[in-house]
Amino acid sequence: MAPLPGVEQIKGDITKRSTIEEILDRFKTSDEKINKADLVICDGAPDVTGLHDIDEFVQGNLVLAALNICLHVLCENGNFVSKIFRTKNIDLLYQQLKLFFDDVVIAKPRSSRNSSVESFIVCRQFHLPDNFIPNIDEPFIYTYERTLTNQEKSSFVVPFIACGSLDGFDSDKTYPLEQEYIEPIQPPIHPAYEEACALKKTKKLPISSS
Template sequence: MGRTSKDKRDVYYRLAKENGWRARSAFKLLQLDEEFQLFQGVTRAVDLCAAPGSWSQVLSQKIGGQGSGHVVAVDLQAMAPLPGVIQIQGDITQLSTAKEIIQHFEGCPADLVVCDGAPDVTGLHDVDEYMQAQLLLAVSNPGSPCPPLVPLGHLSLGFTLSHLSCPQALNIATHVLKPGGCFVAKIFRGRDVTLLYSQLRVFFSSVLCAKPRSSRNSSIEAFAVCRGYDPPEGFVADLSRPLLDHSYDPDFNQLDGPTRIIVPFVTCGDLSAYDSDRSYPLELEDGSGYKYTPPTQPPISPPYQEACTLKKKGQLAKEIRPQDCPISQVDVVPQPTP
């Protein structure tokens, strides 16, 4: 397959390169904003699990371009600089990171916190949903034992909250988000997502599940749009322990009465927009000829960097197939004389 094959299959991947976005996920945040006006009145925004920076790009253009807007991007991975974006290479499970965010905002809390981080998915939906749930369900009741925290470095590009793709994304948001603020995070929709919705409603007056048109229908990802941050009376944010109780009953999904939350499901994006699950020709409607566009910002330190270096030097080990091995004279079985 040539280098144009993905451009043909994934139109948002191609459009992201043509429009200068670092990743196709930029369209997801743009479509969420079209539906919910996330950036209206926002002057301070935080992008968690930011690398490689497509959501930070959107925030810098929508908020940073207002002059008084400030955007802080946080990730353990190195990220190429972006104009109008303050970068923190730190761990969102640490209180020092939350303090540094507030310091960049001159002591003021954020109006908006977004997170598009995710664990490395396996393709097994039950496993991926469980991993997402454990990443989010990192909040225990006071006095209960605290499970090991998941470092941000274990999260890869792409999510947040089956929940939250960063377990601590909601936790750190409680430290830096102002009352009435908005929180947007990737989720994996599964059979146990009802519990997640109920837990989010503890902290926010409004919770919706949104599916942007640029998110493939074949993907179980969606985004929790939480507005009106209003923590319970007496709640004290504490990054030293997770937020929600991890020792739930096996039948925890059988919620009823006031504990059962039915969250509206909303699709985002114009119906005339491109379909993320469809293959498009390389020449689109405007009649302009196709020209290959390289990625806007290649990863700075990808996990496959060493393999790429070895491949360029011809030192990458290759699998030896039997048909590639020359047949020696010893291996030749003499045929009987007729």
């Protein structure tokens, strides 16, 4: 990612302790206290396999890893927004997040293709449960238990919101370029298959007979 003014970038895996510690260090004050954040956003996603159950599981673990960070840096009544894959087991993730947020909804913005399972979970009004102490090494799903109410045990529909202005661009359509072209902030990468793509465009790519 190209450098951005006023932005500190960390390259790492948020499921690893070393990365979490590096993130927390950026929030520490001179007296080693955590300077709390009002909002945490997670736009991470795994390399999809096309197998929805696997992709959903890996994406769910990324969300829980981001939540693990939230438990340390998010202020009281803070908010958390994360990309998710909205599939059949989304109710489990919803219930886990409801332990820490008063209001949790699934949002599908107009900028997200209808054909994609991508959605965003919007969590508002963060509170740590009584007697719960966040621990980096032991994610909350393994250390915190409480008795569910009868209402929580019963089936329910996860709140879903389709949002976005109808006047905006439709992500399932293509539009002509109506303004002067602007160079991207960060140039495209140079993957190993770049030469093969160039040969294919000029119809010079050898075709295997096997």
